[in-house]
Amino acid sequence: xxxxNLINLRALERDDLERCWTWMNxxxxxxxxxxxxxxxSRVEEEKxxxxxxxxxxxxxxxxxxxxxxxxxxxxxxxxxxxxARHAALGIMIGDKDYxxxxxxxxxxxxxxxxxxxxxxxxRVYLRVHAYNLRGxxxxxxxxxxxEGRLRQQVYRxxxxxxxxxxxxxxxxxxxxxxxINATQVA
Ligand SMILES: CC(C)(COP(=O)(O)OP(=O)(O)OC[C@H]1O[C@@H](n2cnc3c(N)ncnc32)[C@H](O)[C@@H]1OP(=O)(O)O)[C@@H](O)C(=O)NCCC(=O)NCCS
Numbered sequence: 001x002x003x004x005n006l007i008n009l010r011a012l013e014r015d016d017l018e019r020c021w022t023w024m025n026x027x028x029x030x031x032x033x034x035x036x037x038x039x040x041s042r043v044e045e046e047k048x049x050x051x052x053x054x055x056x057x058x059x060x061x062x063x064x065x066x067x068x069x070x071x072x073x074x075x076x077x078x079x080x081x082x083x084a085r086h087a088a089l090g091i092m093i094g095d096k097d098y099x100x101x102x103x104x105x106x107x108x109x110x111x112x113x114x115x116x117x118x119x120x121x122x123r124v125y126l127r128v129h130a131y132n133l134r135g136x137x138x139x140x141x142x143x144x145x146x147e148g149r150l151r152q153q154v155y156r157x158x159x160x161x162x163x164x165x166x167x168x169x170x171x172x173x174x175x176x177x178x179x180i181n182a183t184q185v186a
Contacts, residue, residue, distance in 0.1 A: 004107065004110040006067065006102055007066060007072075007103055011062065012052050012053050012062070016049065016071055019095075026094070029094055032128075032132045037156070058078075060077050061075075072103060073091065073093035073095065073098070075107050077121075077124070084122075085123065086121060086123040087121055087125075088124075088127075089112075089115075091108060104135075104138045112124060112142065122170045124167065125167035126144070126166055127150070127166075129154055130163065143173070145167055146165075147166060149164055
């Protein structure tokens, strides 16, 4: 299990379907994600879950739970390139009661530790819509650098928005002295 200060990351299980399906049909949540902005059927979500539960070389997806085992969201590393040693980070705290309370940053830190210290990656990057101020702040807090801006990349809420590219290099992770004991991989 991958453990942080506030959260654990565990494998997704079939029992997680109802929660995942609910979150993917909550427009307040999905407005921030790179997913179709329409209702998602249970069958579609089942297919996603089956894929997420299956071990792959280029992707690993985890359930985020609180320390008492409450499943509050999902996160993972996608497009893992084992030659150039980079991956894209994705995260969704689906239970809105847990937004803005540090759970996201803790999960990101655990994922970063997994990426750099277990998978031996050199770079982790992500894309975030410019209106996702909470997300941007969360990633900045974790040490991600602003790397670029894809102008008018996304159409949401009746207009175009930029998407920001943020990234962290292994050397930047290693220079974060506060990370040394912040998370543990058990
Ligand atoms: C983005 C997300 C993972 C962040 O996790 P979180 O637990 O909510 O974030 P944290 O509490 O760790 O950090 C959020 C920071 O943003 C700040 N914040 C919250 N709302 C904000 C706003 N409107 N403007 C600026 N900062 C804001 C918080 O104060 C906090 O910063 P601080 O610790 O310096 O005070 C989570 O909110 C989420 O999953 N949202 C929905 C889906 C999503 O956006 N996924 C990411 C797509 S790229």
